[in-house]
Amino acid sequence: MxxxxxxxxxxxxxxxxxxxxxxxxxxxxxxxxxxxxxxxPEWAYPANPPVAEFDATVEHTLPGSSRKYTQAQVENDFTPPDWFPEDHPPMPVVVATGRAPAVKACSKCHVTNGAGHPESSDIAGMSEAYIIRQMTDFKEGRRKGARAGSMFPIAKAVSDEELREAARYYAALPRVAWTRVVETDTVPKTELRVGGMRFPVANGGTEPIGNRIIELPEAPERAHLRDSRMGFVANVPVGSVKRGEALVKGEGGLTPACATCHGQDLKGIGEVPYLTGRSPMYVFRQLNDIKIGTRAGPSAELMQPVVAKLSQDDMLAISAYLATLPR
Structure with a gap:
């Protein structure tokens, strides 16, 4: 005009x-x-710090596990730890060790139980078709958010058979309790370590939470070893859960009720993913990526009118509430 x-x-x-x-x-x-x-927001899109040299001599253990790993093994993309093999079915090679140089082991970020960490994704119990579709979106450049870069070379290099094996493995896993939500005004001061995982600063004191979600390991020393039995605490602003519940139910007219597509229990229908008990930091990031257009494709297009009127604070509240629901 x-x-x-x-x-x-x-x-x-x-x-x-x-x-x-x-x-x-x-x-x-x-x-x-x-x-x-x-x-x-920086809190939702953690930047990976510079890669450091990790100790390859001292072997670490975890309670209840007979296995031992050095920190170098834990951080190696092709030798991630499997502390509790009795907790899951046999892993396909692509999940357990990947295929060098480009196909990193799936369990490095998503863990053997599929619950992942706040900087990655919870995919346990997702449908095979959904997992395959998301990998196709990565491969074809439809998912390109600020935290998605590590998936591009994997999606391009993984074979169709490897992808099917990984999808089948994670789809069959039960969802374990993994995220505990706490409303609070203050949180520990934190720092980012390898992989973009957030940890409390030793003797760092506290600071106001503000309009942020701060997810921290239940047991930092165990998360550093990528323990598959210890989850995370999601600290969210006071009042955000109640506000998020209203938005999720479609009250206020900003967005339709999530149950319309994700099912009355919000645990997904077919290729429509579950929303319950997920990392709220991750859920916020996906809503925001869809809103700003860095997550595209047919499924994202269906979500664009859903998020169009939502502010970042609205999406934070929705994510906080969804994380409180049973997995």
Missing amino acids: RLAVAGVVALLGVAAGGVVSGVLAQSASPAPGPAAAPPN
């Missing part, structure tokens, strides 16, 4: 010696563009 008006002004202005009506001149002034989206 602005270019069209500018063209009319140019034609009339030159032909009439530059005399243009006040209305037309006003119309020719730059029209305000759409409001810029707020920047991605």
